[in-house]
Amino acid sequence: MTNAKVLGAFLTLGLLSACTTPPGGSGTPAGGATLELRPMFQTGGYAAQAVVELNTKASIDHLTVTLQRKAPVQEDSVSQSVSKSQLDETIRFSGLKANSTYWIEAKAFKAADESVPANLISEPATAAIEVKTDDQVIVLAGQSLTIKLKDVAFNGAGNATFDVVDGGYVTTDPATLSIAP
Numbered sequence: 413m414t415n416a417k418v419l420g421a422f423l424t425l426g427l428l429s430a431c432t433t434p435p436g437g438s439g440t441p442a443g444g445a446t447l448e449l450r451p452m453f454q455t456g457g458y459a460a461q462a463v464v465e466l467n468t469k470a471s472i473d474h475l476t477v478t479l480q481r482k483a484p485v486q487e488d489s490v491s492q493s494v495s496k497s498q499l500d501e502t503i504r505f506s507g508l509k510a511n512s513t514y515w516i517e518a519k520a521f522k523a524a525d526e527s528v529p530a531n532l533i534s535e536p537a538t539a540a541i542e543v544k545t546d547d548q549v550i551v552l553a554g555q556s557l558t559i560k561l562k563d564v565a566f567n568g569a570g571n572a573t574f575d576v577v578d579g580g581y582v583t584t585d586p587a588t589l590s591i592a593p
Contacts, residue, residue, distance in 0.1 A: 442507055442509065443507050443508045443509030443510060443512070443543070443546060444507070444508075444509075444510070444546035444547060445507075445508035445509070445510060445543045445545065445546055445547065445548040445549070445550065446504060446505070446506045446507075446508065446548075446549045446550070447479070447504070447505045447506075447508055447514070447516070447541055447543075447550045447552065448502050448503070448504050448549065448550065448551050448552070449477070449502070449503050449516070449551070449552035449553065449556075449557055450500075450501075450502050450503070450552075450553045450557075451475070451503075451518055451537065451557045451558065451559045452553075452555060452557070452558045452559070453468075453469045453472075453499075453520075453558070453559045453561065454558050454559065454560045454561060455467065455468050455469075455561055456468075456533075456560075456561040456562050456563045456564060457563045465564065466561075466563070466564050467522075467533045467534075467561035467562055467563075467564060468561065469499065469561075471522050471533060471561070472496055472499060472520045472521070472522065472533070472561075473495075473496055473521050473522050473523050473524055473531075474493050474494060474495050474496060474520075474521055474524065475493070475494040475499060475518055475519070475520050475521075475559070476491060476492075476493055476494075476518070476519050476521065476526065477491065477492045477493075477494060477503055477516065477517070477518045478490070478491045478516070478517045478518075479491075479505045479514055479515070479516050480514065480515050480516075481508075481509065481512055481513070481514050482513050482514065482515050482540075483512060483513040484511070484512065490505065492505070508541075508543045508548075508550075509543065509546075510543055510544065510545050510546040510548070511543070511544065512542075512543045513540060513541065513542055513543075514540070514541040514543065515538065515539075515540055515541075516538065516539050516540075516541060516552070516557070517536050517537065517538045518534075518536070518537045518538075518557060518559055519532060519534055519536050519537070519559075520532075520533050520534035520559050520561060521533065532562075533561055533562050534559050534560060534561050534562060535560045535562065537557050537558055537559045537560065539552060539556055539557050
């Protein structure tokens, strides 16, 4: 694992450990501005060896979106859990403070249990938000917050029994092949 990946993992864990509102809960910063966001989803790709079912928007069980004020002072983060049925709806964080910078992070999961690493099916999508006035409505949409779903690697095994004979081979049993994502 590269140093950058290790640092990214520690930063992600640090952000998650700073959450005061559990996924599925709601929290409201204490200001007057509002952030509205609608993430875009980018489908994962194929592995080179074979075609396997890839991660799509339909693979998502829920999306966890975390917001944290970073400047002028760092505050506790708030999180929202967005269910599969609400992925196309606007996600709203109200009460943002003026003259502040906020950090937002969104991650897609294929199952409810976020503690299982295999359930995370996206790279963390992040964005910095500048709030200038108390009555500001910030709209973050499209490529500003793209949820890139992870590629699915090929995982398969083959089994065959055969005898090598002069000029070729002869199978003695049917060949079997199992493929698992």
